[in-house]
Amino acid sequence: MSQTEKSPIRVAKIAHIVLFVKDPEASAKWYSDVLNMKLVARAGDGPYKGGVFMSFGLSDHDIALFPGDAEGEKGKEFEHIGLMMDGTSMDDLRRNYSFFKERGVKIAEILDHGVSTGIYFYDPDGHMLEVFCQRIDQEGGASQAELNRNQGQAEPVDPTLL
Template identity: 40%
Template sequence: MTEQSSGAAPRIRRTHLALFVKDPFASAPWYEDVLGMKVTARGKRWVFLTFGQKHHDIALIGVDDPETATRGAVNMQHYGLEIEGDMNELRRLYRMLLDKKVPVVKTTDHKVGLGLYFEDPDGHRFEFFLETVHDDEEGQRVLGGYNAPSDPFDLQPL
């Protein structure tokens, strides 16, 4: 047994997310329109979408009984999407969400970055995240020093 296979933690290259939704075919256009994703594959009960680098980043999977499907109290809190750009880009995205009537949940100062939280048609929460502390060691120090804050801040849409 090698040292690598004897309990060493995995080295994750990237992630993808699979979400249960009431109707993946009705939800997919929202992901294309709001998040700029592209559909890469469809099945009987699922749709795969990409941000453009890999075959899929998010999978939407239809629940067995859409009529009775509800989101439980224990569920995914949010899925963060780090954005390219600066504060004006975050403000522009805020305006885009408002214009598309996307439910905006909150804006948050995490001391290492700023977050803009919103919901998809099934109530899944997403975050556009603008990183403001770019050094990882400094980011860990800041998060620890502030106890991983989630303070509201005033973000004005462009």
């Protein structure tokens, strides 16, 4: 694909924001009390142990609150912004991965969250973004139940298996 060809990335919406906070439980209470958010899941073991996933009602999470630096360094408040793809197939994800590689986009990792599979990558200023395909329907609470069941865990995906 040449530099002038149109990008195959089709984002349907900004799906979630992951924030670093001093106290995820206190922040979750604030988001619940002030914005009427529902606590969907708490992160189990792993790098984000102590994290909390919050929803406005339909999605498995709209805002996730992860333990951050107690100093709360400005400019380091968010972990990543999740962009839900318009397409929902792994073929769409494969095309996006190939496009990123062709363009020299720095990829952090690819993770299977159970509810979705996402490619985490960096913009030129070092902000982490994620494009993902939602694999479990958000209608009827199925994705919320799965995120709660797996405690927000994610498994690395080998890019050669995409």
